[in-house]
Amino acid sequence: MWTLLQIELFKIFKRPRTYIAFVAIxxxxxxxxxxxxxxxxxxxxxxxxxxxRFNVEGKxxxxxxxxxxxxxxxxxxxxxxxxxxxxxxxxxxxxMGTLRLLIxxxxxxxxxxxxxxxxxxxxxxxxxxWMAILSLLVSLLIFGKGDLMVFQSQVIIQIPQSxxxxxxxxxxxxxxxAMTTVAALSFFLSLFAENSIGPIVAAMSIVxxxxxxxxxxxxxxxxxxxxxxxxxxxxxxxxxDIRATDANSAIPGSIQNLPAILRSxxxxxxxxxxxxxxxxxxxxxxxxxx
Amino acid sequence: MSAIIKVSNLSKHYREVKAVNDISxxxxxxxxxxxxxxxxxxxSTTIRMLLTLIEPTAGTIELFGRNLFTQxxxxxxxxxxxxxxxxxxxxxxxxxxxxxxxxMSGVSVTEKKLNDQLAQVGLTDRAxxxxxxxxxxxxxxxxxxxxxxxxxxxxxxxxxxxxxxxQGIADIRNLILHLSRHEGKTxxxxxxxxxxxxxxxxxxxxxxxxxxxxxxxVAELFDxxxxxxxxxxxxxxxxxxxxxxxxxxxYIRDQQNxxxxxxxxxxxxxxxxxxxxxxxxxxxxxxxxxxxxxxxLSLTTENRHVDTFTN
Numbered sequence: 001m002w003t004l005l006q007i008e009l010f011k012i013f014k015r016p017r018t019y020i021a022f023v024a025i026x027x028x029x030x031x032x033x034x035x036x037x038x039x040x041x042x043x044x045x046x047x048x049x050x051x052x053r054f055n056v057e058g059k060x061x062x063x064x065x066x067x068x069x070x071x072x073x074x075x076x077x078x079x080x081x082x083x084x085x086x087x088x089x090x091x092x093x094x095x096m097g098t099l100r101l102l103i104x105x106x107x108x109x110x111x112x113x114x115x116x117x118x119x120x121x122x123x124x125x126x127x128x129x130w131m132a133i134l135s136l137l138v139s140l141l142i143f144g145k146g147d148l149m150v151f152q153s154q155v156i157i158q159i160p161q162s163x164x165x166x167x168x169x170x171x172x173x174x175x176x177x178a179m180t181t182v183a184a185l186s187f188f189l190s191l192f193a194e195n196s197i198g199p200i201v202a203a204m205s206i207v208x209x210x211x212x213x214x215x216x217x218x219x220x221x222x223x224x225x226x227x228x229x230x231x232x233x234x235x236x237x238x239x240x241d242i243r244a245t246d247a248n249s250a251i252p253g254s255i256q257n258l259p260a261i262l263r264s265x266x267x268x269x270x271x272x273x274x275x276x277x278x279x280x281x282x283x284x285x286x287x288x289x290x
Numbered sequence: 291m292s293a294i295i296k297v298s299n300l301s302k303h304y305r306e307v308k309a310v311n312d313i314s315x316x317x318x319x320x321x322x323x324x325x326x327x328x329x330x331x332x333x334s335t336t337i338r339m340l341l342t343l344i345e346p347t348a349g350t351i352e353l354f355g356r357n358l359f360t361q362x363x364x365x366x367x368x369x370x371x372x373x374x375x376x377x378x379x380x381x382x383x384x385x386x387x388x389x390x391x392x393x394m395s396g397v398s399v400t401e402k403k404l405n406d407q408l409a410q411v412g413l414t415d416r417a418x419x420x421x422x423x424x425x426x427x428x429x430x431x432x433x434x435x436x437x438x439x440x441x442x443x444x445x446x447x448x449x450x451x452x453x454x455x456x457q458g459i460a461d462i463r464n465l466i467l468h469l470s471r472h473e474g475k476t477x478x479x480x481x482x483x484x485x486x487x488x489x490x491x492x493x494x495x496x497x498x499x500x501x502x503x504x505x506x507x508v509a510e511l512f513d514x515x516x517x518x519x520x521x522x523x524x525x526x527x528x529x530x531x532x533x534x535x536x537x538x539x540x541y542i543r544d545q546q547n548x549x550x551x552x553x554x555x556x557x558x559x560x561x562x563x564x565x566x567x568x569x570x571x572x573x574x575x576x577x578x579x580x581x582x583x584x585x586x587l588s589l590t591t592e593n594r595h596v597d598t599f600t601n
Contacts (some may be wrong), residue, residue, distance in 0.1 A: 015381055048370055097377025101436070104341040104373065105394040106366040288343040 001111055009121035016266040021127055027073070028229035032070050034144060036061065047151050062146030063139035064164045065228065068240065070135040075175055075236070078127070079207050085123050086186030087199035089094060089116045090283075094290035095193040103288050113283050116274055117187055124179045132172045150240050152235040159242055163252040172238040174265060178233040179266045184275035185229075191279055194290050229271045235264035292319050293355070294444055294476045297341065300349035302335050302500075309335040311500040312349070317478060317493070322470045324508070325480035332500040333480040334374060337448045340478075341371055343553070353444070367396055370442035372450055376433020380422035384413050384432050387421060388439055395440035412461070413434045427458035434465065445469060446478045451486055452546030459486065466490050517556040518579045522549045524572030532569050538562060548574070 012018050036043065040061040053265045090113075102112060150157040150163045159167070186203035193199050210230035225231050231274040238261040243254035255261065295317035302310040310332045317323045326331045332400040338344040340351060343361055354366045378387045385404060392399040408417045411431035430450065437445055447466070451459045467490055469475040481487050485601065487494060488508065495505040504511065523529045526548050533542055533550065541558075544551040552562070559578050566573055 003393055010390070011379060011382075014379075014386070049363050096379065097375065098379060100341075100343050100373045101371075101377070101391065102371070102394070102449060103343050104366065104371050105391070107394060108363065156543070162294060189362040285345065288338070 001115055003160050004107065004111055004115035004121075005118050008115050009122060012119055012123055017088075018085060018123070022130055025078070025079060025127065025131050027226075028074060028136060029070055029131070029138075032073065033066060033139060035112060036066055036069065040066075059146040060149050061143060062148075062161075063136070063141070063143040064146065064148040064161065064168075066139040066143050067136045067168060068148060068150060070139070071144065071171065071175075071236070074131065074135070075178075075234070078131070078175075078179060080125050080204055081127065082179050082182045083186040083200045083203040083207075086120045086183040087190050087203055088196035089120050089187050090190040091193040091196045091199050093188075094288075095196065097290060100288050109284050110280050111156060113280050114276070117184065117279070120182050120183045120187055124183045125176055128172055128176050128179060132168070136168055148240070157240065157242055157250070159240065159250060160252060163239045163242075163250070167239045170239045174236040174239070174261065177268045177272075177286055178229075179238070181229050181233070181271045181275075184272045184279075188275040191282055191286065227267070229268055232264035232267050235261050235268075238264075294319050294321070294353065295323075295478070296352040297336075297340075298350045298352075300331075300339060300345060300351065301347045302334065302339060303347045308500045310339070310497075313497065313500075313502045314349075315495050315502065315505050317476060319476055320470065321476055321478075321493050322466060322491045323476070323478045324487035324494035325497070326482070326484055326487055326494055327480075327497040328482055331482075331497045332480075333497055334448055335500075336497070337371075337373065337446055337478070337480055340446060341369070341373065342366070344524075345372070346554050367440070368443045368446070369446060370437030370440065371438050371448070372430070372433040373446075373448045375449075375452060376429050378421050378429060378432060378436070381420060383418045383420055384408060384424070384428075384435075385417045387432060388435055392439045397440045399439060407435045407439050408432075410438070411465070413592070426453040427455060430454060430458065430462070433586045434462070438469075442475075444476045444478070448480045449482070450479060451481065453482055453492075453531060459483075463490055472500060479598065517551060517554060517559070518543070519552045519559055519562065520575070520577040520579065521552065521562075521566065521571075521573070522575040522577070523566075524574060525550065526550060528550040529566070529569070529571045532571070536565065536569075538565070 044060050044065075044279060071272040090099070103109065145161050147161050148159040182203065183208060186199055189199035189202045190196070193202075207230060212230045214225060214228055214231045238257060239255060243251045243256050245251060250279065293316045295315075297316070298314050300310060300313045301308065313332075313336060325333050325337070335344060339346050340353070342356070342358065345359075354367055354368060358365055367537070379390070379437070382390070383407065388404050388407060390401070392404065405414065405417065408414055411434055413428060413431055413435065416424070416428065421432065424432065434447070434450070447462075450462050450466075452463065463486060466477055466479060470477055470490075479487065479491065491508055493505075493507050494511065496503040506584070521529070526545060530545055530550055533539060533552075538552065541552040541554045542550065543553050554562070556578055559576065563573075563576055566576075
């Protein structure tokens with residue numbers, strides 16, 4: 001299995017298309033950082049204007065704030081970049097004609113499939129690590145540290161700077177589970193196609209449709225919402241929802257609703273297990289005609 | 291001689307389509323086994339079943355005396371294959387492709403072994419070029435290098451000369467003969483290029499519409515009694531009517547434009563020629579074809595002939 005995983009990673013990182021996602025993330029993050037560096041104060045002023053009697057001490061536009069802003073913007077679009085590789089894992093091999101050569105080798109189909117999924121998971125994690133380095137570490141270098149101000153619909157949450165970094169680590173960990181779910185979905189769809197465009201488009205269509213269902217508050221969809229993976233993909237935000245004392249001051253190290261975050265992570269992991277297991281079961285019996 | 295491949299009552303059906311229907315055959319150790327058939331005859335489907343790409347609807351496959359579907363990994367370790375066109379990772383070099391598939395075959399190969407294998411197929415100079423820059427012939431040679439890198443006992447080549455120029459075809463032919471004669475490998479070669487099979491195979495099977503037509507040694511099947519005689523005449527309708535009324539009627543197989551096709555023992559050709567001259571046929575050419583190719587054509591045209599004459 002280790003050899004297979006090494007081979008799959010070698011193939012992934014030898015393909016030019018693999019780096020599209022890294023380049024895209026770099027471009028977006030740098031553009032956001034540049035925009036906030038040049039005109040961030042206007043944006044912060046706009047955010048604060050609706051809030052009366054709010055005295056700000058310290059530097060709101062700091063690295064933590066910029067990272068939160070980037071994550072909010074980017075984690076919605078990263079699934080597309082994940083699907084680019086996940087959707088290509090089997091369908092791409094079928095399209096190239098290499099799948100039949102792989103199957104004729106003395107390796108079990110299950111091992112082959114699982115190694116491919118693990119390789120796409122490693123790719124997903126590396127993409128998130130790259131995103132973390134750019135959005136968190138580089139932002140801290142450029143903008144410096146400070147308390148994190150999280151703007152929600154009616155409230156502003158202020159998290160002391162000493163209590164922020166671990167929250168980002170947890171948030172990226174959660175995002176890894178969420179993005180792996182998308183990788184598993186596109187990987188599963190990849191079984192049924194002989195070119196990678198189909199599964200990539202199908203995966204994104206499912207993500208979009210489920211996201212729409214998640215955001216619509218119609219009674220018809222309410223019962224299915226808890227089971228849709230898209231309802232849980234933004235669970236990382238929960239790490240920035242801090243508990244407060246009666247005097248309305250933040251309790252360091254606290255999370256408002258940890259069980260909800262864990263439940264979301266559990267549901268996402270269940271989705272991953274379902275997609276991968278279904279893929280293995282189908283692939284073991286699949287006739288390779290490509 | 292021990293059987294390397296033993297296929298019994300193998301079938302593969304896709305709903306109503308019988309891609310392969312109740313085929314049985316045996317390949318012995320050291321054979322160069324020709325697997326002949328027109329496009330769509332069922333050759334590739336059968337080969338894919340031998341390599342576990344496709345699950346049979348019915349039948350059993352034994353390789354090296356073991357059941358393929360219960361001891362798949364052990365069996366596949368001893369097989370090298372090129373399945374249809376050798377599609378490889380175009381963004382990798384030949385060396386990287388070869389190294390990668392060697393590791394997947396379960397063998398640890400040295401750099402020297404990889405280079406030697408590339409040299410055997412004449413790719414030393416381009417070993418570190420991306421495969422996307424390769425010609426079809428070079429890809430085919432790399433595909434064969436990949437099939438051989440783990441020193442398999444059985445080599446399965448599905449249409450190995452497809453898309454090659456005459457020199458490439460000759461190279462592949464020589465390589466197959468070398469593997470059989472000097473390295474003692476068993477080789478299964480499928481092709482619709484019958485002339486190629488005739489030159490390299492010692493045993494063969496002809497498949498048509500998913501069914502086995504015949505299996506045997508090339509020497510046995512290359513029978514003078516099966517000579518096809520192409521009679522080209524200026525007045526085909528009159529000659530055909532005359533032949534149908536004569537003692538030659540049972541030898542008629544087909545008629546295409548000015549050519550009438552008869553099947554007979556080669557020794558009968560002079561007598562036929564004399565009779566045709568005496569009957570006033572406007573003979574333009576009489577061409578007996580006594581090769582495996584004509585034999586194959588005789589079988590397939592016989593099928594068409596029967597269809598034509600029964601309709």
